[in-house]
Amino acid sequence: MSVRARYLVVITSLITIVVLVLAYFQCARLMSAHLTAKVAAENMVATNVLALAQKAVNERPQMSAESAIKDDLQVRGWLDAVGRNGHFSYFGILGADSNVLIEHDPLHHRNNSIVIPFETLHHKSWIRQWLDLRHSNYLYEISTPLNVNSQPFGRFVAGVPAQTIYNEVLPDLRLALSIAMVAGLLAVLLAVLFSNLVLRPLREFFGLIEQLEVESAAQSADEKESSGQDLQWAAQRLRELGKRFAGNRNEIEAMRDQMRQVMSNFPDRLLLLDRDQRVMMASPEAERLLLSWESANSKIASNGNGHPQSLRGLILSDVLTDAHPLSLLTRRAFNSGQLREETMTLPTPEEKEHKLLASVQVFEEHGQLAGALLTLRDFESLKRLETQLDYATRLAALSRITSGVAHEVKNPLHAMVLHLELMRAKIDAGRDPSNHVEVLTSEVNRLNRVVQTFLDFTRPVQLQTRRYDANELMREVMMLTPITPESKIEVITSYASEPLFIETDIDLLKQGLLNISINACQAMPEGGTLTITTASHNNQVEITISDTGIGIPEDMREKIFNLYFTTKEKGSGIGLAQAFRAVQMHSGNIEVESEVGKGTRFKICLPAV
Known part of the structure; x- marks a missing residue:
């Protein structure tokens, strides 16, 4: 019972x-x-x-x-x-x-x-x-x-x-x-209702035992049948837990050593903190860095050899000063319960100043703050890696944009080969080949335009950037968008209440955004609604251009930014490619959502400054 x-x-x-x-x-x-x-x-x-x-x-x-x-x-x-x-x-x-x-x-x-x-x-x-x-x-x-x-x-x-x-x-x-x-009856009913309240401490005690207990896969059926929650069960489980904890102590120490080895081989400097911001574990590089600061040396006792002791068991604010940037960043992360990152310049043994990217990732257990992982990364190494990644991204974007060039070059070449054969046949027959010469001239000019456009896209562009408000930029774009009363297009704008500053080459980005807005208007031949919004989210400026036009089929969405790709009868296939290139050169990206018959939504994300 x-x-x-x-x-x-x-x-x-x-x-x-x-x-x-x-x-x-x-x-x-x-x-x-x-x-x-x-x-x-x-x-x-x-x-x-x-x-x-x-x-x-x-x-x-x-x-x-x-x-x-x-x-x-x-x-x-x-x-x-x-x-x-x-x-x-x-x-x-x-x-x-x-x-x-x-x-x-x-x-x-x-x-x-x-x-x-x-x-x-x-x-x-x-x-x-x-x-x-x-x-x-x-x-x-x-x-x-x-x-x-x-x-x-x-x-x-x-x-x-x-x-x-x-x-x-x-x-x-x-x-x-x-x-x-x-x-x-009322007394019995109250006793039943309040039994949960009266027995809550005992249930919590049993719950703690169950949380601590790791049931063995070899637990016998008799043990499972006798697992009713009473005091005898609690005493039995406590005895079992004592035996298991005694047996698992060596395993825990082995796991701790393995964690130390992993952290020592990790390229970043790592500090594992508990809920009291006490250092539970530190990588050798992180320990060496913190112990090198005078503020840390003044607060950590030395061992017999005159060297500072390990950071393990010490509160971070005791190792550093309360006003130290790492202490302030850690407190903000613990108070908010969210990831906090900050670039800071700190002294190191090898040089006077070292720029680091510090991040504090807090983690929870059963809904309660359990600790945090403090990571110190070399800022210059990250910048080099980011530059390499950005370069690779730009190459991939350029490859995506110019993937249609081969097709555009191949068409006039095929026509030129065909007409050269026809012209040779006419010359051999003594007939006039002038009409083929005209076709060859036209195809050469066409090929020249294709190659010139390709060169324009691949030629490095030196951006003339300056700080500018994205709200004002979109107002200028909308003034240039050719919307007339006959087009039956209603324009709805929702700009952010505060300035959204970006670092931009105004003319280049304006032309790209204008191409997207013109494309949206052309997608609504019978009229519709053009919606423009600006907002700020996660240190990014988001510009959204939405239409209620014909939409883009799913199999074509991956191709719309390719150079020379178009679904319009008189389209050049250059506008959206220019827009994609302009946004990509500003370290931004474009997201497209579309549904056939309902419209398309372009979201341009740019870094905020």
Whole structure:
């Protein structure tokens, strides 16, 4: 049985016992109150009867006391009046020898029932009282002695049927038992509802054990069956965990050594921090760099050889000053819970200043901050790598743009070869070859244009860049876009509220963006909506040009930036290639989304400055 089940059984049992005890005493109190009230009512009537009897005797001194009382009309009238209130079934005044002097018993209860002294009922437990009252033929008689002229005279009796008392007590007992039952049920319900709250610390304890425990694949079926969460289970699991942790300590140390070897062979300088920004592990290069700073040497104790100790176990802010750029960057990353990068110039043993790219990548465990990885990269090496990558990207982009040149060159060459053969045949036949000469001249001019365009694309361009607002640039582009009322094109612009500065060759980039906007307008021959937006995201300026035109089929989207590729009857296939080249020369990129029949969206991303 689980701990929660045991808790509920114990609590329910205790509540049941308490409710039963309280209900018992409450019912006893109610029964006693009703019986005491009957006795009090009889005593009040007896007191009045005694007063009237004494008066009757005093008014008839020549008669005996029994005769005076028996013949007195006031006594009889009082008994008749009191008998009609329904509290008692009969009243009577009995003489010294128990002979009846006066009696009020219209229904003859006294003669037709079993008369039992009231005292015998009053002195029983309430359960026995309740059982006796269920006998409908029982009549309980309350007797009070009468003294006339200070001499014992007889007694006054009042009878009440057991059924009458039963009917009077029953509603109160039912109410008391109902309240006790409801209170017990509510208490049990609250115990069930609050059991989770009461047992939460114990469940958390069990949960921690389960998190720490790594179940073995060879765990037996008996162990799995006995894994109910109770204290015995917890003790057993703690013993197992102790054995496993003792056995895994060597494995952990081996893994730590392997991590050290990996970090020592890694080209970057690495520091692994815990949630308190304490150094858990450091690569040799990172440790050597930090220990070389005077601020670190002044705070780290030396070992016997006079060399600083390892950084392991030290808080980063204790190794460095609080105002050190690395300390500030690490605090910002821990506070935000996000990756933080920053280029900073720091001293090194070999040179006075060394430019580094520092990044802090925080990591979480179960939704809580668990630590961070601090990486220090050589900035110059990164710049060289970035330059090489950029060069490769530019070559790939140029190859993509000019992939259609071979086709454009091959077409006029084929035509020239054909017409040269025809011209040779005509010359041999003595016929006029002038028409073929004209065709050859036209194809040579065409080939010259293709080659000249190719040279323009491959010729290095020296960008004349300056800082410029992308919002203003797009306003100028839209002023140059040929949109007339006859085109039925609605223009919607949404520029960023703040300036979006980029480093740009204004004329080159403007021409590229203009080519995209003109292409968007040409894609809407029946009219539509041209939407221009600018925004800033992740240190980039995003310019979006969207149309509601015919769209671009999926199999053509990869070719639209190729030189000479066009889907228009009179298109040159140069505009989008120029736009792609202009954006690529600004270290940007273009993303295209299109759906046939719904439109196309060009997103140009450029580095922000």
